[in-house]
Amino acid sequence: MAKHIRWGILGASNFALNHMAPAIHSARGGMFSALATSDAENAKPFVEKVPGLTVFEDYDALLADDQIDAIYVPLPNHLHVEWTLKALRAGKHVLCEKPIAMRADQIDEIITLRNETGLLAAEAYMIVHHPQWQKAKALYEAGAIGELIRVSGAFSYDNSADGGNIRNRPETGGGAIPDIGVYTYGSTRFVTGQEPQEILSTAIRYENDVDVWSHITAQFPSFHYTAVNSMRMSPWQDMTFHGSEGVMRLTAPFNPMVYGEARIDLHRASGEIAVYRFPGDNHYVLQVEAFNRSATSGAAYACPLEFSRGTQAMIDMVFDKDRG
Structure with missing residues (x-):
């Protein structure tokens, strides 16, 4: 190699x-x-x-x-x-x-x-190469929030003024869910290791045959899930994992250093709040370095195609549910 x-x-x-x-x-x-x-x-x-x-x-x-x-x-x-x-x-x-x-x-x-x-x-x-998400997964697996009951995610921006943008065009595979739903959906799968059992509800607004706003709910084996993704709302990013013994909230979970500081706020039932900050990590650089290591040594890669297939399967479930 x-x-x-x-x-x-x-x-x-x-x-x-x-x-x-x-x-x-x-x-x-x-x-x-x-x-x-x-x-x-x-x-x-x-x-x-x-x-x-x-x-x-x-x-x-x-x-x-x-x-x-x-x-x-x-x-x-x-x-x-x-x-x-x-x-x-x-x-x-x-x-x-x-x-x-x-x-x-x-x-x-x-x-x-x-x-x-x-x-x-x-x-x-x-995102799976960023220490914010690796720490979130480790905290969840260590039982930091107890039994997971609810996950909610939101990712939005507004590109309504850019009609020629490939995300606004059906012929180029546009839409908010393909563009940013991969993050609210996939990050949940990454942290919990669980797959959705059923898409319970979908509310999707389309323009020019691409989804520009969506609110979906889903049932995972041990928790309820809700997500909002939009290309027609003020920029916002948030992921919250709510358990029986605590709440784990990730700020700037998808575009750290651009949207804001990558941070995990861990709220425990006792009232104690632990804050984990990741101010200087560039997930694009970390991703390429991980790829280089895997390509040269054969080491396992954090985001294999099988993981990506699982996220796309969830996206397929959402659209299939919405279209009946």
Whole structure:
């Protein structure tokens, strides 16, 4: 196995420019080596960040470069499966933006090819690499809040003024639940290790055939769950785990350092409050470093495709329930 991962990025998205390219470039165990984009102007700010960066005019040319070990895919949602499979067939490890697929069964083909090639393929689900979430899981498993009774999550922002945004377009796999429901749904699964038994209710508002606001309730084996996700509300992030002996609340659970400080407030039944702060951890960098370690050593990865499939299965359950 390679000891140092040389990364290529498919597409010059703003998210790649502002978050993942810097993370790949600064993460230990790898380097940002190449970019594929047909627009030379879009490549310029990447080259300014990484002088000497190789720029390809099309995606296939990047995949054909034997100097590249891993591919990051930040393309619109409807292209994720196609280019993840192409990258694996080209002999590259793949980190693909979420959601990695639009339906859970589409992930099965990726899992099969991952197993056949022995390469690492994963969804870019960065939060599980952040110590805030790792601590939350450890506290829950240690019984810090007693028997879990209720979980509530909320994640919202407002992009109503940007009609051309891929999240507002059905043909690119848009919608609030595919974009941010993965966090309110998946983080609950990550902390508790439980899967939803039933979606009890859905209230979803659509615009231009994409969901822009939703409130869902679900039953897990040992707790009740509720979540709100919206692209039409003031920005807000919150996850609360309410048990028989305490309440665990995560602030800035999904965009720490952008939305606010990552913190866990643990309220015990006695009235005592324990506060855990994580002010300087960058989950994008931590994610890439974890990927580099797994790709070079074969070590277990915190977010395998099987986990991502479970979150997508829950999303499928929500839409199936809503559409009858």
